[in-house]
Each structure stands twice: as C-alpha cells, then as structure tokens.
Amino acid sequence: MPVRFNSRISSIPGYTPGVPKGKSATEVASSNLAQLASNESPFPPLPEVVAAVADAAASMNRYPDPMATDLREVLAQRDGVDPSEVLVANGSCEVLLGAAETLLEPGTSVVYSWPAFSMYPILAPLSGSDEIRVPLADGDVHDLDAMLGAITEATRLVLVCNPNNPTATYRDADSIARFVEAVPEDVTVILDEAYIDFDTGDDPAASIELFRRHPNVVILRTFSKAHSLAGFRVGYAICSPAFRAAIEAVRQPFSVNALAQVAALESMRHADVIGERIATVVAERERIQSALGELGLECTDSKTNFSWVSLGEGGAGEEERVVSELAGAGIVVRPGGLLGGPGHLRISYGTPEENDRMIQALEASLRD
Numbered sequence: 001m002p003v004r005f006n007s008r009i010s011s012i013p014g015y016t017p018g019v020p021k022g023k024s025a026t027e028v029a030s031s032n033l034a035q036l037a038s039n040e041s042p043f044p045p046l047p048e049v050v051a052a053v054a055d056a057a058a059s060m061n062r063y064p065d066p067m068a069t070d071l072r073e074v075l076a077q078r079d080g081v082d083p084s085e086v087l088v089a090n091g092s093c094e095v096l097l098g099a100a101e102t103l104l105e106p107g108t109s110v111v112y113s114w115p116a117f118s119m120y121p122i123l124a125p126l127s128g129s130d131e132i133r134v135p136l137a138d139g140d141v142h143d144l145d146a147m148l149g150a151i152t153e154a155t156r157l158v159l160v161c162n163p164n165n166p167t168a169t170y171r172d173a174d175s176i177a178r179f180v181e182a183v184p185e186d187v188t189v190i191l192d193e194a195y196i197d198f199d200t201g202d203d204p205a206a207s208i209e210l211f212r213r214h215p216n217v218v219i220l221r222t223f224s225k226a227h228s229l230a231g232f233r234v235g236y237a238i239c240s241p242a243f244r245a246a247i248e249a250v251r252q253p254f255s256v257n258a259l260a261q262v263a264a265l266e267s268m269r270h271a272d273v274i275g276e277r278i279a280t281v282v283a284e285r286e287r288i289q290s291a292l293g294e295l296g297l298e299c300t301d302s303k304t305n306f307s308w309v310s311l312g313e314g315g316a317g318e319e320e321r322v323v324s325e326l327a328g329a330g331i332v333v334r335p336g337g338l339l340g341g342p343g344h345l346r347i348s349y350g351t352p353e354e355n356d357r358m359i360q361a362l363e364a365s366l367r368d
C-alpha cells in the first residue's frame, strides 16, 4: 500500500519552471539557448560578488547568521526603516509560503488578481483556505475596485503583484495608496514588487511610505531580478515586526544560506553598476516593444524586464506552434496558457544579441 499524504497535497497545483520539456535548468544554462522564459537577468552576478562568494566558501563549515543581521541593517538603512522591519528570506517565495502558513487556515480567504504570479494559486490549497481570484481589468491591469469588493470578513490576505507578472502592467502609487487605505487594517496586504526596480515611473520609496502609515502592508522585493542573483535565492520583506516574527516561527532555522547573504550584501555595494544594468534592460524594453509592434503584435505597456505579447484573434490555437518554433530556433519563452493567459507569450529580455535573435525567430514564425 502506498504511503498516504494529507488531503491538501493533491489539490496543490505545483510550480512549473520555465525550461523546455526534458531539459534541466543546468543544461539550459550551459547551452547557447536564449533563456527568455523566467524573467531572470541576462547578466551574470557582478565579478565582485563572485569573488566575495568564493572567499566566503572557505568558511562554509559554519551555519549562516540566522538573522541575516548585516544584510538587514544595510537594507534598513537604504530604505529608511528599522532593521526589525526587514525580513530576509530564501527568495521572496519563502515569504509568500510563510504568509499562507501564518495567516490562512480553513474558513479564511486569500484575494488576488488573476493572471498573476504562478505561486499564488499554491497558497490556498496549502493552507486549506479559500481563494478569490479577481479577473484583470481592461488593459490587463489589476482591478483594484473589484478586489476591494471581493474582501469579506473571512479575508486575511490580499496579494497585489505590482508590476504584475505575467502581464507586465503596473498600477501607480496613488492608486495603490487609495486601495490600501480602503482595506480593513486587520487584513494583510502583500505588495509583491519583484520588478519595481525596472523604472515604473514611480519612486520605489512610495510603497515604503505607505507601509509606514499602514503596518498591515508587507512589501516584497527580491535580489533575483535586477541584482542577477536568482540562483542564490534571496529576497526580503519590509514588514511589521509581528509579521516577521510569525514567519520566523514557521520557517526552518538558517533558511537564507551564508553565500546568498554575502552575495546580496556585496551586490548592494555596487548600486551604480546595477543601475546601469537596469538602464540597459529598460532601453532594450523600448526597442523590443516597438519591434514587436512592427510585427503587428500587441503588447501591454511593460514596466518590467519582460513583454506580455498577444498573438491576436485565434492566438490560443497558435501559441504552441509559435513556442515550439522559437524553441527550435534556440529561443525559450513562456506560453501564456501555462500562466493563465492563453493566446499570449511572455518573453523575458535577454542580451541585445539574444533579443535580436528572438525578434528574427518570431518574425519567421509569424510569416509561416
């Protein structure tokens, strides 16, 4: 007789990584495939980061600092909050899972917009709570009024993915502030800002101001995107000390490994170079969005490091063919159907050379 798992396990949808079928992430990384499916940075970690991590490797007989003290202090200073309001995590995903574990239970609900980040559908089945998915409004943006309307007495958690993955759209800081002001203060609002660094037109400090006025706000950020550290798994939350203590209570000790802490700290010392890299990505964004437009494809107004591309009428039937023709040309992109948006492609920005190859391959595929 097979072992029996708890009843929640069979309803958890799981997370599908953005690598082609039958290939491992390591195979993709060592091949010359253009990996444009996971919204990563195309640039390797800074050489100073690689050197600092290599140095630190010699002391890996020791456990890491469980409180990530140095990194929390540097983040707190930069963001103008107290270190007790910074939670460093094993990727920002760890905070999402911890939020499910500490806020949700049977009889409660989580509200989020859909399509959004593909981790969100895991949270309700994981915790035995209900989920309320609110469809995006016209323009593939969060429908904040409808989200407010979906909050009930049972709601404990609201997730706002801003900018949104996979649609690349953004609700401005004033709209988010009005939304947060209307949410009951015993409901936690996670503002998932994984892409906030990619020039949204607002100052990223605006949400921190909002947190100061509303301690039920949790701001989620990551080193996986702009800092090129996805493989290290390090993210953080700006949150109340109470939220931080709750997450600390349920996660394993030492969850953020020592090399990840060293890498993030060193990367923060080079904010100027990271800023130049972001500027390159944003310049590529302008170039790619207009090239896609010239191919007759509609995209949302991207505020991220990827484009959300509509394949037009009948696109859902075309999606698989286009994705596999691109894969045949060495370009890996995400089919929208897997992300809740059939008839779309989500294309992360690579190096300028990879982006050129992507545009050429897409043009050839559309011509067929």
Ligand SMILES: Cc1ncc(COP(=O)(O)O)c(C=O)c1O
Pocket: 038, 039, 090, 091, 092, 093, 094, 117, 161, 164, 165, 192, 193, 194, 195, 221, 222, 223, 224, 230, 233, 234, 235
């Ligand atoms: C919106 C959003 N939030 C969070 C994450 C996860 O980030 P991390 O690598 O820090 O776990 C991602 C990763 O793609 C994302 O798109």
